[in-house]
Amino acid sequence: STDFEVHRNWLAITHSLPVSQWYYEATSEWTLDYPPFFAWFEYALSHVAKYFDQEMLNVHNLNYSSSRTLLFQRFSVIFTDVLFVYAIHECCKCIDGKKAGKELTEKPKFILSVLLLWNFGLLIVDHIHFQYNGFLFGLMLLSVARLFQKRHMEGAFLFAVLLHFKHIYLYVAPAYGIYLLRSYCFTANKPDGSVRWNSFSFVRLISLGLIVFLVSALSLGPFLALNQLPQVLSRLFPFKRGLCHAYWAPNFWALYNALDKVLSIIGLKLKLLDPNKIPKASMTSGLVQQFQHTVLPSVTPLATLICTLMAILPSVFCLWFKPQGPRGFLRCLILCALSSFLFGWHVHEKAILLAVLPMSLLSVGKAGDASIFLILSTTGHYSLFPLLFTAPELPIKILLMLLFTIYSISSLKTLFRKEKPLFNWMETFYLFGLGPLEVFCEFVFPFTSWKLKYPFIPLLLTSVYCAVGITYAWFKLYVSVLTDPSVSKTKK
Amino acid sequence: MEKWNLMAVVVLLGLTVRWTVSLNSYSGAGKPPMFGDYEAQRHWQEITFNLPVKQCAKFINPDWIALHSSRGYESQAHKLFMRTTVLIADLLIYIPAVILYCCCLKEISTKKKIANVLCILLYPGLILIDYGHFQYNSVSLGFALWGVLGVSCDWDLLGSLAFCLAINYKQMELYHSLPFFCFLLGKCFKKGLKGEGFVLLIKLSCTVVASFILCWLPFFTEREQTMQVLRRLFPVDRGLFEDKVANIWCSVSIFLKIKDILPRHIQIIISFCFTFLSLLPACIKLTLKPSPRGFRFTLVSCALSFFLFSFQVHEKSILLVSLPVCLVLSEIPFMSTWFLLVSTFSMLPLLLKDELLIPSVVTTMAFFIACATSFSIFEKTSEEELQLKSFSISVRKYLPCFTFLPRIIQYLFLTSVFTMVLLTLITVTLEPPQKLPDLFSVLVCFLSCLNFLFFLVYFNIIIMWDSKNGRNPKKTN
Numbered sequence: 001s002t003d004f005e006v007h008r009n010w011l012a013i014t015h016s017l018p019v020s021q022w023y024y025e026a027t028s029e030w031t032l033d034y035p036p037f038f039a040w041f042e043y044a045l046s047h048v049a050k051y052f053d054q055e056m057l058n059v060h061n062l063n064y065s066s067s068r069t070l071l072f073q074r075f076s077v078i079f080t081d082v083l084f085v086y087a088i089h090e091c092c093k094c095i096d097g098k099k100a101g102k103e104l105t106e107k108p109k110f111i112l113s114v115l116l117l118w119n120f121g122l123l124i125v126d127h128i129h130f131q132y133n134g135f136l137f138g139l140m141l142l143s144v145a146r147l148f149q150k151r152h153m154e155g156a157f158l159f160a161v162l163l164h165f166k167h168i169y170l171y172v173a174p175a176y177g178i179y180l181l182r183s184y185c186f187t188a189n190k191p192d193g194s195v196r197w198n199s200f201s202f203v204r205l206i207s208l209g210l211i212v213f214l215v216s217a218l219s220l221g222p223f224l225a226l227n228q229l230p231q232v233l234s235r236l237f238p239f240k241r242g243l244c245h246a247y248w249a250p251n252f253w254a255l256y257n258a259l260d261k262v263l264s265i266i267g268l269k270l271k272l273l274d275p276n277k278i279p280k281a282s283m284t285s286g287l288v289q290q291f292q293h294t295v296l297p298s299v300t301p302l303a304t305l306i307c308t309l310m311a312i313l314p315s316v317f318c319l320w321f322k323p324q325g326p327r328g329f330l331r332c333l334i335l336c337a338l339s340s341f342l343f344g345w346h347v348h349e350k351a352i353l354l355a356v357l358p359m360s361l362l363s364v365g366k367a368g369d370a371s372i373f374l375i376l377s378t379t380g381h382y383s384l385f386p387l388l389f390t391a392p393e394l395p396i397k398i399l400l401m402l403l404f405t406i407y408s409i410s411s412l413k414t415l416f417r418k419e420k421p422l423f424n425w426m427e428t429f430y431l432f433g434l435g436p437l438e439v440f441c442e443f444v445f446p447f448t449s450w451k452l453k454y455p456f457i458p459l460l461l462t463s464v465y466c467a468v469g470i471t472y473a474w475f476k477l478y479v480s481v482l483t484d485p486s487v488s489k490t491k492k
Numbered sequence: 493m494e495k496w497n498l499m500a501v502v503v504l505l506g507l508t509v510r511w512t513v514s515l516n517s518y519s520g521a522g523k524p525p526m527f528g529d530y531e532a533q534r535h536w537q538e539i540t541f542n543l544p545v546k547q548c549a550k551f552i553n554p555d556w557i558a559l560h561s562s563r564g565y566e567s568q569a570h571k572l573f574m575r576t577t578v579l580i581a582d583l584l585i586y587i588p589a590v591i592l593y594c595c596c597l598k599e600i601s602t603k604k605k606i607a608n609v610l611c612i613l614l615y616p617g618l619i620l621i622d623y624g625h626f627q628y629n630s631v632s633l634g635f636a637l638w639g640v641l642g643v644s645c646d647w648d649l650l651g652s653l654a655f656c657l658a659i660n661y662k663q664m665e666l667y668h669s670l671p672f673f674c675f676l677l678g679k680c681f682k683k684g685l686k687g688e689g690f691v692l693l694i695k696l697s698c699t700v701v702a703s704f705i706l707c708w709l710p711f712f713t714e715r716e717q718t719m720q721v722l723r724r725l726f727p728v729d730r731g732l733f734e735d736k737v738a739n740i741w742c743s744v745s746i747f748l749k750i751k752d753i754l755p756r757h758i759q760i761i762i763s764f765c766f767t768f769l770s771l772l773p774a775c776i777k778l779t780l781k782p783s784p785r786g787f788r789f790t791l792v793s794c795a796l797s798f799f800l801f802s803f804q805v806h807e808k809s810i811l812l813v814s815l816p817v818c819l820v821l822s823e824i825p826f827m828s829t830w831f832l833l834v835s836t837f838s839m840l841p842l843l844l845k846d847e848l849l850i851p852s853v854v855t856t857m858a859f860f861i862a863c864a865t866s867f868s869i870f871e872k873t874s875e876e877e878l879q880l881k882s883f884s885i886s887v888r889k890y891l892p893c894f895t896f897l898p899r900i901i902q903y904l905f906l907t908s909v910f911t912m913v914l915l916t917l918i919t920v921t922l923e924p925p926q927k928l929p930d931l932f933s934v935l936v937c938f939l940s941c942l943n944f945l946f947f948l949v950y951f952n953i954i955i956m957w958d959s960k961n962g963r964n965p966k967k968t969n
Contacts (some may be wrong), residue, residue: 392515392568395579399504406504407501
């Protein structure tokens with residue numbers, strides 16, 4: 001896929017050009033749009049790459065892909081996944097296994113490891129579609145594990161480093177910030193769980209601030225010295241790209257767009273709208289560009305920011321006023337990630353992994369969380385299907401999806417078999433509906449006459465159907481967070 | 493976890509591995525004018541479609557099989573079509589047979605049965621040849637497995653029908669025919685030749701003859717046509733062996749050029765004699781004392797004898813030995829896993845030619861890990877576990893100090909694995925010397941041949957010293 005060329009290009013840029021040129025280079029359309037640490041990472045990789053194939057490091061070799069290049073890239077992903085495996089190991093230590101049966105396959109630790117290692121989304125995105133999310137998520141899970149283990153400084157340090165690898169993790173930064181402030185800087189609570197203002201520790205606050213500052217200095221420092229900061233920022237945050245990505249991420253705006261489209265069609269039919277006033281560019285044709293809505297008010301980046309903030313606020317307040325230790329932090333993190341996914345500007349559907357992976361940690365704890373996880377992961381993974389669209393990949397994605405879904409549902413069901421069933425009839429019906437949807441989109445639709453007139457329909461259906469599921473999961477999680485009793489549960 | 497969910501997960505795993513391997517290159521990819529097995533299969537489709545005995549394939553792109561003009565046709569869509577046909581054939585015939593076989597195993601827990609299915613489905617040799625190199629072995633092996641299943645569960649007629657189908661699909665299955673014949677004959681004898689046994693014998697022969705006639709009917713129109721078919725099926729003109737194969741004759745010819753010394757008909761006679769001498773003891777025992785357990789082991793030893801001593805053997809024929817070994821995986825996990833690893837290794841030159849190095853390494857490791865964890869093979873190397881107890885007892889009558897057999901076998905295993913890994917690394921990284929360009933393939937074949945001879949002796953010992961006759965003395969958990 002194109003991401004392969006993107007990373008090859010970045011290898012070439014970081015290897016052949018001096019640092020001052022990195023964020024200005026634009027020979028290829030895939031410019032460097034990740035923070036500096038990632039650039040240094042590509043630089044390190046490029047030194048290994050030159051033993052595989054020198055040619056891939058030439059900036060002008062656009063779309064170059066020899067078999068050795070392929071080999072090197074794939075191996076680099078697998079190699080960096082080692083960090084991910086280590087992080088999983090650390091996370092499993094934080095799960096208590098008292099509920100387990102004697103069988104290895106029924107222990108929560110085992111189930112969690114399989115759910116994380118074989119996560120369908122990660123496999124597809126990293127190894128087939130090609131990205132380096134494995135080790136980035138490894139960093140995130142490791143920092144979460146450190147916070148669970150009460151090693152707050154390490155957790156903060158790891159997160160700061162992570163931010164400078166990929167700035168998408170800004171989505172969950174509020175959770176980290178508030179949690180560290182509330183539970184680390186204020187060293188004790190009053191008996192009823194609220195803040196004890198006089199237990200504030202300046203030392204801790206200063207040390208946290210120092211860590212963040214040093215990491216940022218290390219990363220952005222060189223560019224500040226070269227006076228390139230505005231250029232770097234403009235590359236990192238490309239707001240010109242439009243509300244929705246080429247394939248609509250299944251978030252709130254997908255539903256909004258669909259509603260807009262439906263209303264405009266109805267309006268045309270009922271002669272309420274003038275056809276001449278409708279802009280020609282159709283958002284549903286799959287291109288990345290700016291677009292105006294026809295019926296409903298248009299959405300600006302500021303509007304999405306406000307919506308996101310409003311969505312995050314309740315969970316952040318919960319984290320402040322009813323702290324429940326690391327578990328509460330994890331829930332707030334997931335809610336931040338999900339809210340940003342639902343309301344953000346130009347969200348990529350791969351961002352759903354940001355919520356699914358941490359959710360796996362919660363899913364082996366409580367039955368309610370397990371059911372939310374299953375809905376979220378199944379619909380989230382299904383929404384990744386349009387990323388792989390060639391015929392040879394079709395059996396692979398179906399087989400892997402079935403593998404993960406069957407395993408996750410039955411292992412979690414077995415783990416929580418003593419409690420009430422995980423799904424009610426509505427949820428079961430919804431999940432089963434994914435099957436016919438897939439059959440329609442992949443097998444029936446290409447042979448119908450609509451394929452030429454409305455080529456976007458499978459994507460539209462997929463996005464909208466999954467958006468419903470994801471919004472539902474988000475809502476359920478919010479309800480469970482807000483209605484949880486404020487008893488402080490500490491994990492050892 | 494519920495049984496069927498686990499089984500579904502295992503089957504899905506097997507299918508995923510198969511399809512992932514199939515995304516690789518195939519035999520003869522981009523290598524005109526001969527191409528390889530992939531082109532051979534396409535060519536056969538071309539022939540059968542265009543010439544008189546037509547098949548129904550209307551919705552397939554006609555370009556793929558246009559007579560003559562589609563020689564050497566290679567395209568993405570066509571590759572997808574061919575790969576899909578292999579997967580569907582596998583799904584319909586081979587995989588259900590494996591699942592049913594493992595479910596009918598006695599004396600093991602459900603979890604072990606499912607682990608058994610996993611290991612059999614992950615066997616690298618079959619996956620690499622069918623999905624990588626490109627053949628349809630799973631059809632004939634699947635039919636043969638249905639045959640074994642039928643005959644072991646006393647559905648003799650259905651079993652023999654399935655086996656006839658297997659033979660008529662691929663004549664290599666004749667390697668398995670002798671054990672079938674001896675087992676069924678033994679059953680008839682046991683039931684008494686004057687009464688039930690005779691009836692059974694008649695019924696079986698009618699089934700076999702009928703199924704053969706049905707398959708061959710279109711070709712019986714002329715005697716010349718039948719002769720031509722036979723000549724194509726059994727190409728004795730091709731010589732004692734082709735390319736490099738892990739067979740006795742190839743190994744011996746390193747030291748002694750048999751092909752040049754002896755004339756053709758003497759070669760045929762010698763290989764015939766050796767083959768039959770080596771499989772006679774097991775077959776006689778099976779006829780006298782038929783039992784499903786003995787049947788399985790005899791399948792292994794007969795197929796192995798044929799592979800080692802017969803005429804014009806291909807490396808891929810080792811699959812015919814691997815299938816019965818997969819069947820005894822649950823009884824002697826350690827030796828079976830070892831054998832299956834060696835069998836995959838013996839095909840290394842072929843796999844390297846098809847650029848299937850990475851899939852073969854990965855699938856072999858996956859298979860090894862699956863077997864090692866499911867059956868905990870390294871703990872099961874005592875004499876009794878290796879089914880060598882009766883043999884050791886008999887030897888100890890003459891040599892009282894013969895107690896070190898398990899340890900010898902463990903050392904042999906380690907040596908064998910070490911040399912296999914070493915040779916693989918050497919073949920991949922170094923260039924052979926100028927004067928001996930085939931050095932590495934010959935070494936691979938020679939080593940595998942030594943291993944196979946050891947296994948031949950081992951399996952024959954088990955068969956001959958098996959006095960318990962089908963009942964497992966130890967409790968398997």
